[in-house]
Amino acid sequence: AQSVAQPEDQVNVAEGNPLTVKCTYSVSGNPYLFWYVQYPNRGLQFLLKYITGDNLVKGSYGFEAEFNKSQTSFHLKKPSALVSDSALYFCAVSLTSGTYKYIFGTGTRLKVLA
Amino acid sequence: NAGVTQTPKFQVLKTGQSMTLQCAQDMNHNSMYWYRQDPGMGLRLIYYSASEGTTDKGEVPNGYNVSRLNKREFSLRLESAAPSQTSVYFCASSNHYRERGNQPQHFGDGTRLSIL
Numbered sequence: 411a412q413s414v415a416q417p418e419d420q421v422n423v424a425e426g427n428p429l430t431v432k433c434t435y436s437v438s439g440n441p442y443l444f445w446y447v448q449y450p451n452r453g454l455q456f457l458l459k460y461i462t463g464d465n466l467v468k469g470s471y472g473f474e475a476e477f478n479k480s481q482t483s484f485h486l487k488k489p490s491a492l493v494s495d496s497a498l499y500f501c502a503v504s505l506t507s508g509t510y511k512y513i514f515g516t517g518t519r520l521k522v523l524a
Numbered sequence: 525n526a527g528v529t530q531t532p533k534f535q536v537l538k539t540g541q542s543m544t545l546q547c548a549q550d551m552n553h554n555s556m557y558w559y560r561q562d563p564g565m566g567l568r569l570i571y572y573s574a575s576e577g578t579t580d581k582g583e584v585p586n587g588y589n590v591s592r593l594n595k596r597e598f599s600l601r602l603e604s605a606a607p608s609q610t611s612v613y614f615c616a617s618s619n620h621y622r623e624r625g626n627q628p629q630h631f632g633d634g635t636r637l638s639i640l
Contacts, residue, residue, distance in 0.1 A: 442626050453614055453631030461625055500566065504626040510555050510574040511582070512629060516566035
């Protein structure tokens with residue numbers, strides 16, 4: 411069965427420090443991978459995606475993610491965290507063919523401390 | 525550019541009542557989705573419509589029905605509401621291309637539904 415795991419319910423980081431939000435996936439084919447951010451009382455907003463090509467993907471607001479096929483991971487990173495980055499982050503996966511469905515992780519709450 | 529619009533934003537129902545959640549997108553997307561979001565469980569797919577005229581069950585379809593009214597609109601109906609259906613409901617839309625694959629989803633801001 412396809413699945414996405416976000417092993418940390420919450421990540422705390424000091425402002426200005428680098429941040430990492432972890433995501434691992436399990437699919438039977440080649441995946442498309444996505445990161446979304448959710449602010450309070452809002453819907454999910456797209457941050458970045460991996461389709462093919464370079465393993466390091468750059469997205470909105472200075473975020474980037476590294477695709478690692480051997481470890482089936484797609485961790486979200488940012489070199490220097492801002493207090494305004496505090497939000498709920500979701501990893502999602504979709505197969506490259508045969509489905510229109512996306513599978514979401516359970517979310518990781520990021521708190522950036524001033 | 526409105527994107528994905530959901531109505532209503534909030535609703536309180538009594539057990540056994542029915543209601544329809546409305547969703548409309550103005551991005552000419554082919555596919556539309558209904559999710560529910562519950563604490564600690566992420567987003568769970570209720571129903572989706574890959575294209576106009578088709579609908580399919582997702583992970584948690586029991587107690588819900590959907591209608592893809594046209595390319596823009598996709599509604600979710602609770603026929604007899606139960607307390608277990610208290611949740612935040614999100615509608616999303618996206619496109620899919622044979623060469624470029626599944627594109628990112630665009631989400632509405634949700635409907636917060638409480639069932640007493």
